[in-house]
Amino acid sequence: MDRRGFLASGAALALSPRFSFSRENPARLRLATSRQSLVGAAHPATQVWAYNGAVPGPVLRYRQGERLRIEVENALDADTTVHWHGVRLPNAMDGVPHLTQAPIAAKGGRFTYEFDLPDAGTFWYHPHLGSPEQVGRGLYGALIVEERAPPQVDRDLVWVLADWRLDREARLVEGFGNAMDASHAGRIGNTVTVNGAIRESFTVRAGERIRLRLINASNARIYAPTFEGHEPRIIALDGHPLVAHRDASLVLGPGMRADLLLDCAAQPGSTHRVIDGFYRQRAYELMKLQYASEKPLRQAFAPVPRLPPNPVPEPELSSAQRHRIVFGGGMMGALPAQSRQRGLFWTVNGAAVPEHEHQHSPILNLRRGQSYVLELVNETAWHHPIHLHGHAFRLGAAGAWADSVLLDPKSRAEVAFVADNPGDWMLHCHVLEHQATGMMAVVRVA
Ligand SMILES: [Cu+2]
Numbered sequence: 001m002d003r004r005g006f007l008a009s010g011a012a013l014a015l016s017p018r019f020s021f022s023r024e025n026p027a028r029l030r031l032a033t034s035r036q037s038l039v040g041a042a043h044p045a046t047q048v049w050a051y052n053g054a055v056p057g058p059v060l061r062y063r064q065g066e067r068l069r070i071e072v073e074n075a076l077d078a079d080t081t082v083h084w085h086g087v088r089l090p091n092a093m094d095g096v097p098h099l100t101q102a103p104i105a106a107k108g109g110r111f112t113y114e115f116d117l118p119d120a121g122t123f124w125y126h127p128h129l130g131s132p133e134q135v136g137r138g139l140y141g142a143l144i145v146e147e148r149a150p151p152q153v154d155r156d157l158v159w160v161l162a163d164w165r166l167d168r169e170a171r172l173v174e175g176f177g178n179a180m181d182a183s184h185a186g187r188i189g190n191t192v193t194v195n196g197a198i199r200e201s202f203t204v205r206a207g208e209r210i211r212l213r214l215i216n217a218s219n220a221r222i223y224a225p226t227f228e229g230h231e232p233r234i235i236a237l238d239g240h241p242l243v244a245h246r247d248a249s250l251v252l253g254p255g256m257r258a259d260l261l262l263d264c265a266a267q268p269g270s271t272h273r274v275i276d277g278f279y280r281q282r283a284y285e286l287m288k289l290q291y292a293s294e295k296p297l298r299q300a301f302a303p304v305p306r307l308p309p310n311p312v313p314e315p316e317l318s319s320a321q322r323h324r325i326v327f328g329g330g331m332m333g334a335l336p337a338q339s340r341q342r343g344l345f346w347t348v349n350g351a352a353v354p355e356h357e358h359q360h361s362p363i364l365n366l367r368r369g370q371s372y373v374l375e376l377v378n379e380t381a382w383h384h385p386i387h388l389h390g391h392a393f394r395l396g397a398a399g400a401w402a403d404s405v406l407l408d409p410k411s412r413a414e415v416a417f418v419a420d421n422p423g424d425w426m427l428h429c430h431v432l433e434h435q436a437t438g439m440m441a442v443v444r445v446a
Pocket of ligand 1 (some may be wrong): 435439
């Protein structure tokens with residue numbers, strides 16, 4: 001069954017997204033198998049791997065400057081770790097197996113993560129071990145850090161976008177990380193869920209202002225959502241505030257986040273499609289915005305609020321050191337036969353590194369406090385969202401702050417940052433099948 005089939009069959013089930021929240025965060029995340037209705041009552045529930053029994057895991061909400069403390073208990077049959085994606089945290093809390101910590105052992109292993117949250121924004125958490133399978137089976141959740149004085153909105157919502165490859169009985173198709181997926185675009189599925197279920201519609205009220213936090217938790221799928229009849233402003237990328245602009249170019253690669261300010265200015269009772277059109281021949285309706293019949297909450301909207309900047313150090317471009325990092329491989333790419341035989345398909349600066357099998361030696365040694373410009377070159381015929389741990393960088397010399405940059409096929413990008421966070425940090429593709437088959441590296445800050 002294709003994605004359209006699933007989306008159509010979900011019409012019977014009107015699920016209300018989980019958006020109510022409190023700041024009473026769980027003290028514990030427990031990993032175990034669970035069952036969840038992803039595609040509606042017409043199909044069986046799907047066996048998933050989950051944090052605290054649900055996919056996505058609980059929305060963790062903190063205030064900027066607060067300290068997160070969570071004990072992780074692993075009841076799965078597989079070792080794991082938790083990576084706190086986008087958070088500028090101490091290296092020992094980064095959740096990279098063998099590099100920053102020992103894996104949290106299967107069948108009862110525990111590990112406590114504890115760190116301060118310096119930046120406000122939309123972040124997320126997921127395993128960094130066996131990622132294609134562990135994330136693909138449902139292990140991820142949102143980590144929201146609120147500004148000390150958050151902008152006025154009527155609702156602050158999180159949409160976790162996930163992509164599943166399901167069979168006709170809504171079972172996960174096995175074969176995670178197979179060579180076909182790994183050497184091409186990654187495991188792109190056939191069913192897209194928002195907060196753990198396919199959505200027929202989402203109810204809004206005329207005149208309401210919504211802060212919509214989009215998180216792409218998918219292994220490999222890229223999204224380009226548009227909201228028919230609406231002009232949401234992107235107010236943050238990867239958690240970091242942006243000068244507000246319109247949504248024409250919103251593209252979310254795996255791991256990326258965007259905060260949208262959605263002013264619901266259409267008529268009560270009207271309906272508007274949300275279309276994901278990244279893969280142009282395969283655009284589909286993600287859901288409908290359904291306006292309630294109530295009279296508008298307000299007739300005019302306040303100006304778009306400016307979010308306060310996060311305390312990220314500004315790179316000094318005049319004294320910055322430059323390095324070039326080349327991403328290669330994939331089908332139609334050059335790769336030593338020896339690598340292919342080992343199940344490795346991708347390279348960073350010519351080397352293919354298996355997923356966390358042994359100690360990485362850094363491809364770059366960065367001096368703490370020094371500014372750097374990295375030229376990221378994609379020599380392959382594929383898209384790669386490149387993610388750096390422990391830091392935020394500017395996209396281009398004076399562009400937006402982010403922790404990921406989506407490299408189009410045969411393209412390049414520059415990112416600039418201050419290497420201010422000591423430790424060994426991953427720099428890798430967030431298409432998880434690429435990450436696991438060679439496209440990752442370590443940069444050392446000391
Ligand atoms: Cu990639």
